Structures are given as structure tokens and as C-alpha cells.
Amino acid sequence: LRLFYVVSNKIKHNTLIYNKLKLLLFNLKSTSYKNLNIELKVVGLDPAVGCYHELYYNRESLACDLLEPVRPLVDAWVWHLFKNKVLRPEDFNLNPDGCLFKAAGKQRFYEAFHDKVNSVRGLLRRYARIAANTVEGVGHEQPC
Numbered sequence: 701l702r703l704f705y706v707v708s709n710k711i712k713h714n715t716l717i718y719n720k721l722k723l724l725l726f727n728l729k730s731t732s733y734k735n736l737n738i739e740l741k742v743v744g745l746d747p748a749v750g751c752y753h754e755l756y757y758n759r760e761s762l763a764c765d766l767l768e769p770v771r772p773l774v775d776a777w778v779w780h781l782f783k784n785k786v787l788r789p790e791d792f793n794l795n796p797d798g799c800l801f802k803a804a805g806k807q808r809f810y811e812a813f814h815d816k817v818n819s820v821r822g823l824l825r826r827y828a829r830i831a832a833n834t835v836e837g838v839g840h841e842q843p844c
Contacts, residue, residue, distance in 0.1 A: 719799030720792050724778045724809070731813075732770060735821055736763045739828035745835065766827045770820070777816065786812050 737760050740747040750761025752768070781787045791805020801809065 719794060720782075720787075720789075721778065723792070723799045723801070724781070724787075725774065727809075728774045728778065728813070729767065729771070731817075732767060732774065732820060732824060733760070733763055736760075736766055736824045736828065739821075739825045740766075740831070743828045743832035745828065745832055762831065766824070766831060769827075770823065773820075773823075781809070781812060 737747045740760075740762060745762060747760035747763045750763075750765040753759070753761035753764040786808055787805055791802055791808065793800045793802050
């Protein structure tokens with residue numbers, strides 16, 4: 701929710717905008733988290749054992765660690781979706797249970813995500829390989 705803090709002075713009174721951002725960021729980060737877990741297992745690493753995030757029941761700490769540099773990219777992409785009106789206020793439904801996508805908004809979101817997902821997966825795959833090489837002591841490649 702870093703994006704929310706960056707623009708909090710402008711939107712702190714608008715719960716609807718906050719809930720929209722929260723919904724989008726949760727969807728994107730949970731999808732990235734799942735993809736990264738797969739990539740870490742492919743390169744032979746245990747996603748549960750991280751460096752910065754402590755061991756915690758049912759949490760993949762290494763995946764959380766490696767997602768940290770991706771978070772600002774996800775935040776910027778969500779901001780881009782709103783700025784370029786890919787997503788609009790009418791694409792969401794606010795109810796007592798929270799903020800939910802309406803069908804048209806969900807479709808546009810996943811179409812935009814589909815266009816972006818290969819580059820995100822490639823980045824996550826690269827981070828997983830770099831982590832594996834670091835653990836094995838092979839190379840000194842930097843992630844970016």
C-alpha cells in the first residue's frame with residue numbers, strides 16, 4: 701500500500717479510492733507471490749526460508765523478501781491503470797464487505813494484467829535464479 705501513502709494527502713478522506721487501491725494491490729501482489737513461489741521451487745529453493753522476513757506459519761518468507769523490489773513497480777502500474785482510465789470509478793462496487801470489481805472492470809483489469817504478466821514473470825524468474833546462484837555461490841549478478 702505504498703502508493704496509498706504517497707498520495708495519502710490527496711485521498712485520505714476518500715475511503716472508496718483507498719479500497720480500490722487496496723483491492724488492486726492485493727490481487728497483483730498475491731498473484732506475484734504465487735508465481736514467485738513456483739519459480740523458487742523450480743530453481744531448488746525453499747520459499748519458506750527468507751532473510752528479511754522471519755519464519756512464520758504458512759508464509760513463504762523468501763518469496764516475501766524477493767517481492768520487496770517489485771512492490772514499487774506494482775504500485776506504479778496500478779497508478780498507471782487509473783491515470784490512463786483503464787479502470788474508472790464505475791468499475792468498482794463498494795459494499796459493507798469491502799470493495800469489489802464489477803464485471804467490466806474485472807475484465808479490463810485482467811486484460812491489462814495479461815499484457816503485463818510475462819514481463820513480471822520474467823523478472824520474478826530472474827530474481828529466483830539470482831537467489832539460487834547466490835546460495836550456491838555462483839556469480840555475482842545484480843538483479844537490476
